[in-house]
Amino acid sequence: MSGVQTVIIGPDEADTRVDRWFKRHYPHVSHGMIEKLLRKGQIRVDGGRVKGNTRLETGQSLRVPPMPAPGEVAPRTGISEDDVMMMRNMVIYEDDDMIVLNKKPGLPVQGGSKVTRHIDGLLDAFADNQGRPKLVHRLDKDTSGLLVLAKTVKSAAYLAKLFKTRDLKKTYWAVCLGVPVPKAGEIKGFMRKTSSDQGDRELMVAASHGDEGAQYALTRYAVAGEAGRRASWVVLRPETGRTHQLRVHMAAAGHSILGDGKYLCDIPEPGGLSKKLHLHARKLEIPRSGKPDLVIEAPLPEHMAKTFDSFGFNPRDDLSLVEVALT
Template identity: 30%
Template sequence: MKCSDSDLQPQVQFVAITRENEGQRIDNFLVTYLKGVPKSMIYRILRKGEVRVNKKRIKPEYKLKAQDQLRIPPVRVSEKAETNLSPKLQKVANLEKAIIYEDDELLVINKPSGIAVHGGSGLSFGVIEAFRTLRPQAKFLELVHRIDRDTSGILIIAKKRSALKSLHEQLRLKQMQKDYLALTKGDWPSKCKVVQAPLFKNHLKSGERVVKVSQEGKPSETRFKVEERFGFATLIKASPVTGRTHQIRVHTQYTDHPIAFDDRYGDKVFDEQLLDTGLNRLFLHASHVQFVHPKTSQVMQLTAPLDSTLEHCLVVLRANKLK
C-alpha cells in the first residue's frame, strides 16, 4: 500500500512511563526514544515546553516516575540527522551530553579537548556561546572560571548572578579546590610537591598568549602529587593554588617535566615516545573540583572521567610497564 505525504508527517506521540524507565532523566529518555533526532532538537523542544509530563512543562533534568504520561511533539526522525551536522554544530550538540551535574543554580560539564570556553582570538564560538544558543530561554549563563582550549575536564557555569558571585568569592579566597591529571616527561621527583614561581603573561601580535617564569610576573603556586610512574613518564595530580593563565603547563615545564603533547611548552622528543599509545592531544584534564554550593551550602565534590584517548594512553603505558 502506498502512503500519502500526509501519512509520512510526524505525529504527536503519547507515552506511558513504566517502572523500567522510572528515575531516568527526561532528556536521556528522549535521546534513546527519539533515535536519530539531533540532540540539539531534543533540548530545544524541552526548553520550549513542547514536551509535557502529565500536561505540565518540565525541565531537562526532570526524573521520570512510573505512570507519568508523556506528550512528545511532532519531530522528524532521520538516521542521518546527526551525521549531517557540520563539525561545529556537532560539537555544540555534544556539549549537552557532557553535563555531569545541573540544578537551578549551576551546571557543570566535562569539557572536551579542542573547544574553547568562549569565543575570541579568531574563534566564533565557545562553550558559553554554545549553551546560550542551546538554551535561548535562559536569562543568565556565565562562566565561573576558565580552562584552556586543549585542556579537558570540569568547567562550571553559573545560572544565576548570585551563584556566580558566591563561586567567584570562593575562588578569590582560595576555598575552591581544583585537581588536574597530567602526564609529564620523565620520572617526577617525589620531593617536588610544590612549585612557587611567578608567571609573566605576554601577548603576541597574533593574539596568542605565551607565559614564562619571570620575577616581573605574578605570584603563582601549584601543588603536585605523583599518581603513577611509567619510567620515562609520570602521571601527576596538579592542584593550582593560584589561577594564572597556563599555570600548570608552565610550572611543569619549569621543573623540566613538561606535559605530553603540549604544543607550546612541551618536548617533541617526549611526544614521539608516546606515539604508540595513540595520544594526539594535550594530556591535561581537570578531574575533580570541591566547592560549597552557593544556595544549599552543601560541600560539592564532582569528578570528570578521562576521555577515551587519555584512558587508552594509560592502558598502553601500564601494559608496557608490565612487560
C-alpha cells in the same frame, strides 16, 4: 513556542515520572528548565503542583506549559542541532545553580583572533525561558575536563568568587615527561604574559616580584604513577589560577606535559603516543552552605585513556596518599 496543552495520561504511560515524561516528549528541553517549570507550578497534574519524581496515573490530566520547539532552543546564534547535541553530551552534572561540562580537548572556551566556534558561543544549547548559562572560569583550549557554567546571576557571582579562593579545590591529572624529584612538593614564583616571535599573545614567562604584569602562582603536585624514567602520571592542584599555570610550572620543573608544544623541556617525548595535550581537569570540590562539599569527577578523554593504558597507569587507583601529599 507551543501553547498550553492538557494531556490525558493513558495506560501505556502510567507509573512514569513527570520529569521523564517531559524528557521523552521534549528531548531538546533541558532538565533544568523542566525543574524550573515544576517549581513555578507551570506543570500540574489534575490541577495541583507536583515534583519531578511524581509518578503519573492512568486518566490523570497533565498540564503542559508553552514549550520551545527544537529550532527555538538557540534562537540568538542559530547553532546547529549537532552542536546542541555535542554540548548536551558533555554535561556531567546539573542542578538548579549550575551545569558542569566535561570539556573536549581542542574546543576553545572563549572566542579570540580567528576563533569563531567556542563554548561561550554555544551556550544557547542550554537556553530556556530563563536565559542562558554563564561561564564562571576558563580552561585552555587543549585542556580537557570540568568546566562550570552558572544558571543564574546569583550563582554566577557565588561561583566566580569561589574560583578565586582556595575554598574550592581543583585537581588536574597530567602525563609529564620524566619523573619529578621530589615526587611531591610545590612549584611557585612569578609569571607574566609576553608575546612570542610568532605573535602569540598568550605566552607566559618567568618574572620577578615587582615586574610589570607579574603575578604570583603556586602549584602543588604529587606523582601518582611512573613509566620507568620516560614519563609520569602527576596529580596537580593549582592554588592560584594564572594563564597556562600548570603547563608553565611543569616545564619550569624540567618535566613538560606530554603534547605541550609551547612550554618545552629537555626530555624527549616517547614515540607512538597522541600528540594532544595530556592535561585534564579531573576533579572539583565545591563548598556548599549547610551541605557537604559537592565533589565532581570527569573521566579521561580518549587520548589520555589510551596513554594511561600504554604506560600501565590505572585511573581507578586509590589516590588517598597522593591527596594527602597535595594538602
